[in-house]
Amino acid sequence: MAAQPIRFFQTGTHVVGNRLLDPADRSVQADEHRFNSLTSGHRACQGCGEALGARYVLDAAMRATGGQVVVVNATGCLEVFSTPYPETAWRLPWLHSLFGNAPAVATGVAAALHAQGRDDVRVVAQAGDGGTVDIGFGALSGMFERGDDVLFVCYDNEAYMNTGVQRSGATPPAAATTTTPAVGPAPGAPFGQGKDLPRLAMAHEIPYVATATVADLRDLEAKVTRAMGIHGPRYLHVLVPCPLGWGSASRDTIRLARLARDTALFPVFEAEFGEVTAVSMLRERRPVREYLEPQGRYAHLFGDPGRPDLVAGIQTLADRNVRRYGLMEEH
Amino acid sequence: MDEPFAITLDVGSSLANHTGTWRTERPVYLDRTPPCSAACPAGEQIQRWLYDAEDGGYEAAWRTIMRANPFPAVTGRVCYHPCESACNRGELDTEVGIHSVERFLGDEAVRAGWTPDPVATATGRRVLVVGAGPSGLSAAHHLARLGHAVTVRDAQPQPGGMMRYGIPAYRLPRDVIDAEITRILALGVTLETGTTVDDVEAAAREFDAVYLAVGAQLGHRTAIPAGDGARILDAVALLHDVAAGQPPALGRRVVVYGGGDTALDAARSARRLGATDPLVVYRRTHDRMPAHDAELAQAVEEGVTVRWLSTVAHADAETITVERMELDERGFPQPTGEFEDLAADTLVLALGQDVDSSALTGVPGMLDEAGLVRTGPDFATARPGVFAGGDAVAGERTVTTAIGNGAQAAARIDAYLRGVPLKTPPLPPPATFDLLNTVYYSDAPASVRPRLDLARRVSTFDEIEGGLDADTALFEARRCLSCGTCFECDNCYGMCPDNAITKLGPGLRFTIDYDYCKGCGICVAECPAGAITLEPEES
Numbered sequence: 102m103a104a105q106p107i108r109f110f111q112t113g114t115h116v117v118g119n120r121l122l123d124p125a126d127r128s129v130q131a132d133e134h135r136f137n138s139l140t141s142g143h144r145a146c147q148g149c150g151e152a153l154g155a156r157y158v159l160d161a162a163m164r165a166t167g168g169q170v171v172v173v174n175a176t177g178c179l180e181v182f183s184t185p186y187p188e189t190a191w192r193l194p195w196l197h198s199l200f201g202n203a204p205a206v207a208t209g210v211a212a213a214l215h216a217q218g219r220d221d222v223r224v225v226a227q228a229g230d231g232g233t234v235d236i237g238f239g240a241l242s243g244m245f246e247r248g249d250d251v252l253f254v255c256y257d258n259e260a261y262m263n264t265g266v267q268r269s270g271a272t273p274p275a276a277a278t279t280t281t282p283a284v285g286p287a288p289g290a291p292f293g294q295g296k297d298l299p300r301l302a303m304a305h306e307i308p309y310v311a312t313a314t315v316a317d318l319r320d321l322e323a324k325v326t327r328a329m330g331i332h333g334p335r336y337l338h339v340l341v342p343c344p345l346g347w348g349s350a351s352r353d354t355i356r357l358a359r360l361a362r363d364t365a366l367f368p369v370f371e372a373e374f375g376e377v378t379a380v381s382m383l384r385e386r387r388p389v390r391e392y393l394e395p396q397g398r399y400a401h402l403f404g405d406p407g408r409p410d411l412v413a414g415i416q417t418l419a420d421r422n423v424r425r426y427g428l429m430e431e432h
Numbered sequence: 433m434d435e436p437f438a439i440t441l442d443v444g445s446s447l448a449n450h451t452g453t454w455r456t457e458r459p460v461y462l463d464r465t466p467p468c469s470a471a472c473p474a475g476e477q478i479q480r481w482l483y484d485a486e487d488g489g490y491e492a493a494w495r496t497i498m499r500a501n502p503f504p505a506v507t508g509r510v511c512y513h514p515c516e517s518a519c520n521r522g523e524l525d526t527e528v529g530i531h532s533v534e535r536f537l538g539d540e541a542v543r544a545g546w547t548p549d550p551v552a553t554a555t556g557r558r559v560l561v562v563g564a565g566p567s568g569l570s571a572a573h574h575l576a577r578l579g580h581a582v583t584v585r586d587a588q589p590q591p592g593g594m595m596r597y598g599i600p601a602y603r604l605p606r607d608v609i610d611a612e613i614t615r616i617l618a619l620g621v622t623l624e625t626g627t628t629v630d631d632v633e634a635a636a637r638e639f640d641a642v643y644l645a646v647g648a649q650l651g652h653r654t655a656i657p658a659g660d661g662a663r664i665l666d667a668v669a670l671l672h673d674v675a676a677g678q679p680p681a682l683g684r685r686v687v688v689y690g691g692g693d694t695a696l697d698a699a700r701s702a703r704r705l706g707a708t709d710p711l712v713v714y715r716r717t718h719d720r721m722p723a724h725d726a727e728l729a730q731a732v733e734e735g736v737t738v739r740w741l742s743t744v745a746h747a748d749a750e751t752i753t754v755e756r757m758e759l760d761e762r763g764f765p766q767p768t769g770e771f772e773d774l775a776a777d778t779l780v781l782a783l784g785q786d787v788d789s790s791a792l793t794g795v796p797g798m799l800d801e802a803g804l805v806r807t808g809p810d811f812a813t814a815r816p817g818v819f820a821g822g823d824a825v826a827g828e829r830t831v832t833t834a835i836g837n838g839a840q841a842a843a844r845i846d847a848y849l850r851g852v853p854l855k856t857p858p859l860p861p862p863a864t865f866d867l868l869n870t871v872y873y874s875d876a877p878a879s880v881r882p883r884l885d886l887a888r889r890v891s892t893f894d895e896i897e898g899g900l901d902a903d904t905a906l907f908e909a910r911r912c913l914s915c916g917t918c919f920e921c922d923n924c925y926g927m928c929p930d931n932a933i934t935k936l937g938p939g940l941r942f943t944i945d946y947d948y949c950k951g952c953g954i955c956v957a958e959c960p961a962g963a964i965t966l967e968p969e970e971s
Contacts, residue, residue, distance in 0.1 A: 110874070110910060111486065111873065111874065111910045111911070111912070111914075111919070112872045112873055112874060112921055112960060113874040115871070115872045115873070115874065116872050116921035116922060116923050116960060117921065117922035117923050117925065117926030117927065118920065118921055118922025118923075118925070118926065119921055119922070120487070120919070120920045120921075120938060121486060121487055121910070127922075128922075128926065130922070130925070130926035130927075131922040131925070131926055131935075133925075133934075133935040133936075133937060137931050139931075140445070140446060140447060140931060141446065141447060141451070141930050141931045141932060141945070141947075141948035142445070142446030142447045142448065142449040142450070142451055142948060143446050143449075143451075143930070144446075144449065144451070145929060145930075147454065147950040147951060147952035147953075148929065148950075148952035148953070148954055149929045149952075150929075152929040152930070153927065153928075153929040156929075156931070183446070186441070187441035187442065187443055187444050188443075188444040188445060188446045188448065188449065189443065189444070189445065189446060190445075190446035318926060318927075344952075350953070351950075351952035351953060351954070352952060352953030352954055352956060352957040353957065354929075354952070354954055355927060355954055355957065355958050356957060356958075359871065
């Protein structure tokens with residue numbers, strides 16, 4: 102579609118749908134006949150960001166490929182809540198093997214399809230942050246390095262939630278988990294540890310790396326659509342708030358994802374072959390305090406006396422993201 | 433059982449698992465009362481017609497207005513738009529230009545010749561409306577549409593009341609009044625102009641019901657000590673004579689005494705009739721002036737000056753004497769004994785208006801102490817079957833209030849004639865700004881209406897404000913936040929982690945599947961309009 106100035110549409114593309122937009126310009130999720138890759142009755146907690154993120158990603162992938170998708174799932178919340186034997190909430194071909202081997206299984210599925218001449222069928226592998234940054238990382242790095250034709254999606258809720266909220270390599274500094282309790286001089290997860298998987302993926306110089314949140318549906322769908330138009334290894338990292346593990350209200354899932362972006366704690370960008378090519382500029386920048394305070398896992402930072410030094414430390418991380426990715430207009 | 437090795441159960445779907453049982457609170461859709469509609473004196477469902485206009489459905493939008501107000505082209509010009517003062521968008525950037533969109537729709541209807549919805553079956557009941565002003569004609573419109581035979585009588589040669597004889601043409605062109613009145617008469621309303629109703633009791637016996645909308649047409653009299661040759665007019669008579677095409681000679685130096693919109697209308701009319709620098713004398717301060725700020729600003733632009741904290745003590749042939757006032761601690765002006773003479777050819781009094789009650793004095797209990805027609809909240813007077821509204825009863829004296837009175841009284845007269853109680857459903861809870869999730873709305877500054885240049889404003893009675901073009905009106909309508917009312921943005925549908933919301937299609941909104949809704953509240957939190965609420969589940 103040729104670029105043309107969009108007429109004022111009340112909410113523009115900020116909302117899911119918008120009746121005033123041409124149907125072709127509406128989101129996949131606004132379609133009353135959308136595929137619903139993950140259907141009702143799954144056992145995710147109230148307000149689960151991961152259930153939402155998985156449906157967003159896979160519905161967009163289904164539309165982009167004309168319904169030709171096979172999904173490989175690592176162990177984790179997403180696997181457990183969707184498939185208690187013998188039920189399944191998936192409405193597309195779906196495989197689960199082990200916690201750490203989803204990237205390797207996906208490689209095998211892609212190779213098998215290729216051997217059968219079914220290159221029209223595309224492979225999406227998905228895992229939580231534990232399965233991606235810790236347990237499955239060796240297999241994932243291999244998948245990137247070999248150049249396998251798989252989109253790997255990490256739904257990052259920043260800890261091992263399903264097993265009882267243990268710290269993972271994606272748990273942010275100062276966040277309390279059951280293995281990094283809010284005690285002692287440095288409460289919560291330590292500063293200076295953990296892995297920044299989008300940047301590790303970029304270091305493999307694969308064709309496409311992107312980050313997204315469940316708060317910006319259009320952006321997420323556009324990135325999935327883009328990724329499905331590329332062959333070779335691709336990586337998508339989606340921030341999915343977890344009311345259980347974050348100690349937040351179930352209704353605040355979207356709001357927290359939006360604040361993670363607007364505070365710059367979670368930079369939203371795209372990269373091709375190791376270089377950042379696009380970033381989501383901050384529409385209105387928020388201080389990190391607004392994001393941290395509604396979350397029980399940061400409760401020890403606030404109140405009397407609280408830990409303003411640690412809040413300032415987290416703000417420093419946000420400031421670095423603004424500089425690193427150029428999230429603000431230059432003045 | 434013919435299962436593969438080590439498999440004992442058939443594949444099942446998660447749909448068998450009704451997660452709705454987890455819920456402790458349930459989301460429920462509701463329409464709240466948007467602040468614009470709550471503030472509208474004419475009772476318009478403003479959010480609803482802006483919604484119609486947003487996708488270019490101008491005729492549908494106009495029909496929605498017409499269900500409350502048969503004069504959108506008039507009120508789109510002269511209403512003081514309390515809707516815009518109440519608009520939640522004012523807290524975001526600037527309020528929606530509701531008034532401008534209403535005018536656009538009103539003008540579009542006249543241009544395209546849209547006609548009101550069909551009239552109901554004739555009831556055989558006859559209603560007399562006394563006064564062909566905005567209130568009387570509004571009542572006539574609604575009563576006629578309900579199937580009653582309506583006769584309107586008015587003492588003036590032309591219908592319109594204060595719209596024609598009180599509001600100057602530069603604010604309300606005559607062809608606009610004519611077009612909207614013609615449309616009402618086309619419903620089958622009988623109009624008898626030049627006819628004075630001087631016996632209400634007799635009229636009440638002749639008709640099944642009477643609506644008194646006689647207005648407040650008499651300039652309030654105040655005795656100003658005056659010498660020989662002092663020329664003193666009252667503002668109502670001045671505006672009437674200008675409207676009737678017989679403007680009086682005023683001279684170059686005109687002083688208007690009073691602080692309401694009528695005082696400003698008189699001063700601005702005098703400016704157009706050749707007064708070089710009209711002066712308004714008002715006894716209190718700017719912040720206490722009853723005139724609307726926009727009117728004052730336009731008057732000042734046109735060369736009208738205001739002398740605050742002053743009263744007129746004496747009038748002579750060439751001069752008037754004013755006394756400086758001071759406000760006491762309660763805010764009342766008190767004399768200071770300091771006088772000053774000002775040159776003046778004419779003094780115009782604009783000190784309020786009274787009801788001409790000569791036709792009502794024979795009916796006991798009809799008037800209150802202030803000389804207004806006494807009515808209850810149902811617009812009924814002391815005489816059964818006689819109702820009253822508009823400027824003649826206590827309340828705000830604006831065209832829009834008069835129109836609203838007419839519509840509400842018509843509903844009550846209809847109920848009276850049918851012998852059934854009027855059912856008015858209670859208003860849903862208000863849609864306050866804090867219920868909105870404004871991150872979803874695009875930034876959009878308000879659009880402005882073109883204005884006639886100043887040179888022509890001070891020399892002619894041409895209309896000052898232009899209308900919006902179709903593109904701008906559409907833009908302005910789309911600035912509406914749809915407070916408290918679903919506008920089908922799909923957020924609830926798209927953001928439910930449990931697919932528990934079904935989209936029913938354009939105009940049909942959504943429904944919640946409580947078999948699967950876990951009650952997380954995301955739909956409530958992310959609804960831009962605050963049109964979903966959480967209610968506790970019964971335990």
